[in-house]
Amino acid sequence: MIWKTVLVVCLAVGTLAEYQISDDEREKVKEAIAAQCKKNGAEDKADDVQKAGKTFLECLKAQIDPATIQKEIEEAKPKGALDEVFGKYCARSPQLKSCFNTLIDSVSPCLDSEVRNQAEAVKNGTAQLLDFVCHKDGDRIALFIAEKGPECFKDQAAKLRQCGEPIQKSFSSIEDIKKLSLVEKCQKFDEVSTCLVNALEECPNPTPGNMAESLIKYVRKGSPCNTALPKN
Template sequence: MGERREMKILVAFGFFLVAGILISGVAQADEPQKPPAKQTYVELLGKVKVNPLSEDDSDEYDEELVKAKCNKNGGPTAYDTAVQGLTNLQNTIESVINSTDNSIESDVSGDSSSEEEDEFKSICGSILILKGWTTLGVDAIKPCLDLEERQVVEILLNVSFPLIEFVCENDGSQLLGFFQTGGIECLEEKTEGIRACLHINSTFAESVESTESSEAITGSPSAIIPKPFDLPEFAVDQEDCSDLQTMQNCVVGQLNECAQRTPSNFINSIFNIIKKESGCAAVLKAHEALATNAL
């Protein structure tokens, strides 16, 4: 059950990350002096902590267990290499936050059309910088991980990086088009319907709730060894992929009721990327072929 729960969270991650960013942008509408997308982007990055061992609550973690795991899997230098890689990534995130935050006020010029284009171009430029440093951070920590955990990382990257490339295609034109065609308003209008789509499958709904409850109690995903040093195992199977397809149909169906189709097409493309890169597209295709041959 644990493997299926983590798989469900993974394959839905890309959609909820993007949807969460876009929905949270609505709250910025009453602050016209600050471009909403950039402000939301800065706030999101501010919540990212890739090196929990360096945080004030590091006493919740057993650093010696982390060191022992790194030493066992990658040798005596693996721990220091991992921590340095994560520190470099965290420093880059902070640098991007500062540079983006400092540019927010100067972006307000009154020329909303060119301002929006520049805004998304700037966001995507910094995302691509973070993508490169994320790769370096992952490479630094891989020696600490078990074989199964390394496979988890590969799947996460296989899903995340194509999503980034899609959203930031042509300097963020996909994301800009989403905003300009009422994507924010569409998501806000259909928020309740989208939430209902999560509960079509009870296992998925329960897994999300249990994960949120656990993190609320401990303040972190693990009270012993922190992620990314301790990752869940999971496998892609037909049931998980069918659940993802059902959720996609439900969410896209909700968004199809909005005034324009661009928002639903945008989110549908995100789901398709998740299915392809997680391996679900191939699993569903094989299952469909078997079902057809059985007739």
């Protein structure tokens, strides 16, 4: 649970680079980072965190260019060669893991101690996610696209968003979330997960829902929830 939260925060930091935000918004993000670092006794690390966001995005772009991948996917579909496309990019998973690990190490000094102590768990979680997606050189993601997974997500977008609304409305601040016990957090995770899978299962093709369920189970198995709140 914690590693997912940290990754979201880290990706938000990445928007500092120069991507789709105004100067005013960028300044607000910088102020928020400075305040977070000061709160955790690492005021001198704020500049490093800001630079880490840009470095992270540059690291990702060096390995994966979305426009190029989309073009390659479209060209590969008629040929039935999606596995070749994803096999090529999955071969870069060690570099992608390094991108994430460097970012996590860079922002770690400014994170709350509870989260900072879970840095290794965050790295392991990221590695597990990439390993799942790149199983057998990416055959899972190739199958997902071939079986109209992206179309399923698009069709069910409204219902997928609704899955998180009850939780968003039940908490007025991050502090409220921190007060939850691990078991309570895991229960919330399971509620949202079940909702997401149910929404995707409404698609004509069962593959997207099945793959989402497999991914969620895989992630959960590697999280503290696996022992704190075992599932039958």
